[in-house]
Amino acid sequence: QVQLVESGGGLVQAGGSLRLSCAASGSVFNINIMGWYRQAPGKQRELVASITSGGSTNYPDSVKGRFTISRDNAKNTVYLQMDSLKPEDTAVYYCYVRYIGTPYWGQGTQVTVSS
Numbered sequence: 001q002v003q004l005v006e007s008g009g010g011l012v013q014a015g016g017s018l019r020l021s022c023a024a025s026g027s028v029f030n031i032n033i034m035g036w037y038r039q040a041p042g043k044q045r046e047l048v049a050s051i052t053s054g055g056s057t058n059y060p061d062s063v064k065g066r067f068t069i070s071r072d073n074a075k076n077t078v079y080l081q082m083d084s085l086k087p088e089d090t091a092v093y094y095c096y097v098r099y100i101g102t103p104y105w106g107q108g109t110q111v112t113v114s115s
Contacts (some may be wrong), residue, residue, distance in 0.1 A: 009109030
């Protein structure tokens with residue numbers, strides 16, 4: 001089993017920054033994919049960023065150039081640095097891990113961007 005603990009959400013003004021963290025615990029070793037999804041009210045959950053154990057990253061166009069994902073493999077922790085935040089970035093952000101073919105989700109952390 002993999003447990004995910006997120007931190008770093010909150011309220012920020014448009015143009016501001018936030019950094020999310022997600023630590024994976026349990027009997028885990030060499031997690032392949034770590035990432036972040038978000039879900040706004042009335043919308044489907046969507047990918048925000050992902051990173052492989054080798055460091056390859058993937059972003060949708062909506063956040064490319066503003067968000068940066070990184071990871072510390074020794075700590076089984078993934079980070080999401082969010083800059084130039086916009087009101088449309090407001091959502092619950094979920095940490096995501098795929099380990100030995102099984103997906104795991106964090107409990108979610110609220111990010112609210114005021115205009």
